[in-house]
Amino acid sequence: MKETTTRRIGLEFGDPPAKSGKQDLRRRNTLLLLHLIQSNGPSSQAELARRSGLSPAAVCGILQPLIRTRILIEEGKSSAGPGRRASILAFNPHAAITAGICIDLEECQVALVDLSGRVLGQTAAHYPRYAEPDEVVELAAGCLAEIEKNNSLPRSAIVGAGVAIPGLINSRTGLVNVAANLGWRNVQLRALLERRLGVPVRVEHLGRAKAQAEALWGKGRNHRNFVCLEIGSGIGAGIVVHGRILRGAKGMGGEVGHMPIDPAGPACACGLRGCWEAFCAGPAIRKRMAQKLEALAGSPGALNPMSSLRDLNAAFERNDAVAIEVIEESARHLARGLAGLIWNFDPAFVLLTGPVVNDCPSLVAAVKQVMNTLGGAARSFEVPLIMETEHAATGVVAASAPVSLRFLEDYAAGREEPPVVSGRPRVGVVHA
Numbered sequence: 001m002k003e004t005t006t007r008r009i010g011l012e013f014g015d016p017p018a019k020s021g022k023q024d025l026r027r028r029n030t031l032l033l034l035h036l037i038q039s040n041g042p043s044s045q046a047e048l049a050r051r052s053g054l055s056p057a058a059v060c061g062i063l064q065p066l067i068r069t070r071i072l073i074e075e076g077k078s079s080a081g082p083g084r085r086a087s088i089l090a091f092n093p094h095a096a097i098t099a100g101i102c103i104d105l106e107e108c109q110v111a112l113v114d115l116s117g118r119v120l121g122q123t124a125a126h127y128p129r130y131a132e133p134d135e136v137v138e139l140a141a142g143c144l145a146e147i148e149k150n151n152s153l154p155r156s157a158i159v160g161a162g163v164a165i166p167g168l169i170n171s172r173t174g175l176v177n178v179a180a181n182l183g184w185r186n187v188q189l190r191a192l193l194e195r196r197l198g199v200p201v202r203v204e205h206l207g208r209a210k211a212q213a214e215a216l217w218g219k220g221r222n223h224r225n226f227v228c229l230e231i232g233s234g235i236g237a238g239i240v241v242h243g244r245i246l247r248g249a250k251g252m253g254g255e256v257g258h259m260p261i262d263p264a265g266p267a268c269a270c271g272l273r274g275c276w277e278a279f280c281a282g283p284a285i286r287k288r289m290a291q292k293l294e295a296l297a298g299s300p301g302a303l304n305p306m307s308s309l310r311d312l313n314a315a316f317e318r319n320d321a322v323a324i325e326v327i328e329e330s331a332r333h334l335a336r337g338l339a340g341l342i343w344n345f346d347p348a349f350v351l352l353t354g355p356v357v358n359d360c361p362s363l364v365a366a367v368k369q370v371m372n373t374l375g376g377a378a379r380s381f382e383v384p385l386i387m388e389t390e391h392a393a394t395g396v397v398a399a400s401a402p403v404s405l406r407f408l409e410d411y412a413a414g415r416e417e418p419p420v421v422s423g424r425p426r427v428g429v430v431h432a
């Protein structure tokens, strides 16, 4: 990676603080110490002072609320040096439990997840295509209640629920503007779920949720500028700029699938024409394949109009002429949009995720080749295109990540000092 690793990283993630100054400084320093413990393992206060460059008194002051609320716990004593042995502090992933809810076209997955991204319990419910939002919310609530029961956890132990859903989402308000594949329009999903679950809820599209999972637990931990691109039935991105997820004025930052590429291009679910995803999301690639097969008027080959992306990938590997054309054309469209993102955001790397990436690795290889040929005098486009980590790949874990991030940020900013109940904080999340 070309970007220099900084020490104030991944966790610095929510919206910018309303007030700068002393509180913001405390927040940044708290996140720095949390990150040092997460990166280097259990540490003494003296080690943290040395690594952070903060004074021992400042470190002590910052750590006290984290110890009181059991986000940090004592894990033995240091053996080095003379005098009183110092406490070794470790990050406690059970200081907060979050729920992750991943809503897809005919299934919702629900899990309880700890602060390290570990799944404590998971279940799923199925529903018919185009189910009503109320029905899906009810099923998700039933799943959550079942996992809580199996884990003997009361609802009060859960600090919030994160939801990932495909569509145009306002992540500030939790409004689903359009989820075309679910048949939902203007659904106040956050309000519906908060009423039903009784905990704070955050709603994101998968790209933004995965970017936050990567920032907290994965490949984004040491980077302040990267893009996480989800390619499935549409295209969405989580764009991290200077250590913060880009949300924009209307909470819709990262809806890159609707970048207009060609006004004369194919119709898009958003109502416009020629959006990026209308050229190279999963349905667009399959449509291209069907059109090319139609033009061949039934000549025998490895593919048929109903072939899946996996079939397309397998046919490409067997040097099928149609598959090669489809993959190479799709790769050129993908590369064009990627070049736009790289010009705009100058990321250290782009994480590629989603069903199209998983089912069609030959497309990823073809995109890399095209990107390598795009460089000119002004810049190279050889930005690493890398695959997601396990945490982000698990939809429910990615869905929960924004809640864990906000929980840690709230403590770091001093916005939350909840009562400790049986060693576990009761409430923790405040909305933007």
Ligand SMILES: [Zn+2]
Binding pocket: 257, 258, 268, 269, 270, 271, 272, 275
């Ligand atoms: Zn569009």
